[in-house]
Amino acid sequence: MKILWLNGRPETNPGGTEQHTIDFVKAISKERDIELFLAVARDSFVDRNTEGVKKFYVRFRSEFSPLSTLKLVKEAIRIKPDILIANNGNEYLNAFLSAKVSGAELVLFRHMVAKQPLLLKKLVFPRAYRILAVSDYVKEFLVRKEGVYEEKVEVVYNFIDPEEFEFSEERRREARERLGIAKEDVVLLYCGKVERGKGIYEFLEVFEAVKERYSNVKALVVGGGSELEETKARLGEKVVRGPQKRVADFFMASDIFLMPTHAEESFARTVVEAFASKTAVVATSKGNIPYLVENGVNGFLVKPGDVKSMLDKTIKLIENRELRASFQERAHGLYMSKFHRDVVLEKFINAIYNDRL
DSSP, X not given: OEEEEEEOOOOSSOOHHHHHHHHHHHHHTXXXXXXXXXXXXXXXXHHHTOTTSEEEEOOOSSSOOXXXXXXXXXXXXXXXXXXXXXXXXXXXXXXXXXXXXXXXXXXXXXXXXXXXXXXXXXXXXXXXXXXXXXXXXXXXXXXXXXXXXXXXXXXXXXXXXXXXXXXXXXXXXXXXXXXXXXXXXXXXXXXXXXXXXXXXXXXXXXXXXXXXXXXXXEEEEEOOSTTHHHHHXXXXXXXXXXXXXXXXXXXXHOSEEEEOOOSOOSSOHHHHHHHHTTOEEEEEOOTXXXXXXXXXXXXXXXXXXXXXXXXXXXXXXXXOHHHHHHHHHHHHHHIIIIIBHHHHHHHHHHHHTGGGX
């Protein structure tokens, strides 16, 4: 089977769809029965991180990119793919035209819950072979708000790099040693955009309140954003590590991950990274998070902005090691069964391939 994967955004810094393309392209290219082609913007983040993949260059800054559309159509006719996959909303119409002319089946990945233009909803969505939602929350939005037929939508999760996040007690010990964390310390982690809308100030309130009660509680803040300097001023640079290319060690070294977001998280990747790292989770019930965290079973859920509830749940996990370990084990089991790369890749192939045989 031939797959033509389209990601022609000229982004030089990683975003969610760019990393998603890289992860899937690398995994698919190793499949024996699939010949993969990548349509990508030259010198983009995706281009720089997909060496050894068959590719040609297009550039889509917006839906209206006639020269790139023409090249995409010509290359699709030449390659004759069985499946053409579009990973960004502003490329859907171009992908639709190319699939139509080349005879390929059109598959669309949906990452967000933003409403789409009427043209896409009336022309493109009904004619797509599959629409792959990256979460249950996105699928629910597509069916209920966008009017997409439920049988056309399949959930294919983002996957977490199993090499980067392969857990072991030895790796946890080594990560804590590198970060100067003592065996008896309990570490609270914040990982994400350091912004008000992502809940950084709720995290600060919780940590500062906990710190008054427990001398062995530490914090780590990973990420960049508009409130980074203010956060550094309150916690210090040893705690606030800023943006990091690889975050697995910070998760491995931590005991409790707090996600106090106010945003409608379409996937909540950091929650799954915490699951993979056996880090207990306390998070707000926004977007896809309630589909991941079963309150009181593999983590705790609180209402956005409810600092008291988040503080109470955090204290409960600090004081009750058995409960913390129970959450960690159950969450890790969920990661292995639903979000490990091998599981996700098998589901992806089934969604676009096996049911066509």
